[in-house]
């Protein structure tokens with residue numbers, strides 16, 4: 001397992017550079033940097049990629065997909081299979097991922113003809129399908145802006161906010177807010193863990209971070225699946241954040 005991170009098989013957990021199941025001492029815990037993430041994608045087949053569609057996504061995507069032709073953003077996407085599902089259902093998809101390996105793998109594994117260009121305004125490349133329906137920005141999330149990728153009608157965030165260090169959450173959310181067009185519904189899945197209560201996310205926390213003009217709903221709270229319990233996950237939560 002790369003870096004001993006608590007990666008789960010369901011593709012959402014990969015937050016910290018931990019020595020073992022949980023960091024039991026301060027020195028066991030190191031920040032997960034973009035370079036470490038890139039290293040963790042040493043091959044397209046990583047433990048934290050879930051080859052199956054996310055059950056929460058399947059059950060609740062109608063909260064986000066309210067009209068045809070929507071443009072959906074998938075932050076910190078890896079090679080998430082929900083992107084292919086969205087394309088197959090007629091939506092336009094824009095992912096963002098810092099590691100080139102999953103960007104390339106997404107197009108090749110799904111047999112989507114694509115080209116790669118420099119983003120230009122910031123360091124990184126844009127992988128884009130030749131039909132223009134799908135793009136993945138291969139760059140650091142913290143450098144993206146609405147001027148580069150435009151606003152979105154929906155966001156599927158599974159493992160994006162959840163991958164952030166606590167101190168980076170506000171900065172992450174500020175960028176997400178800026179990419180949400182009017183009426184945009186952001187479906188955010190979040191796994192709460194028992195190793196740090198500060199790590200957990202609540203509706204109140206999200207309300208505080210998103211602020212005025214955004215409506216937060218806690219849609220579902222589920223018990224963690226057994227194999228996620230093994231790594232300290234106590235609950236899987238789904239929030240929707242709507243820009244009103």
Ligand SMILES: C[S@@+](CC[C@H](N)C(=O)[O-])C[C@H]1O[C@@H](n2cnc3c(N)ncnc32)[C@H](O)[C@@H]1O
Nearest residue numbers: 011012014037076077078097098140141158159
């Ligand atoms: C926990 S994985 C989630 C992957 C994907 N959302 C899924 O459900 O399969 C987090 C992903 O975010 C990427 N990542 C981490 N920090 C990033 C950053 N600052 N900018 C862009 N991508 C980042 C990692 O390379 C990794 O693929």
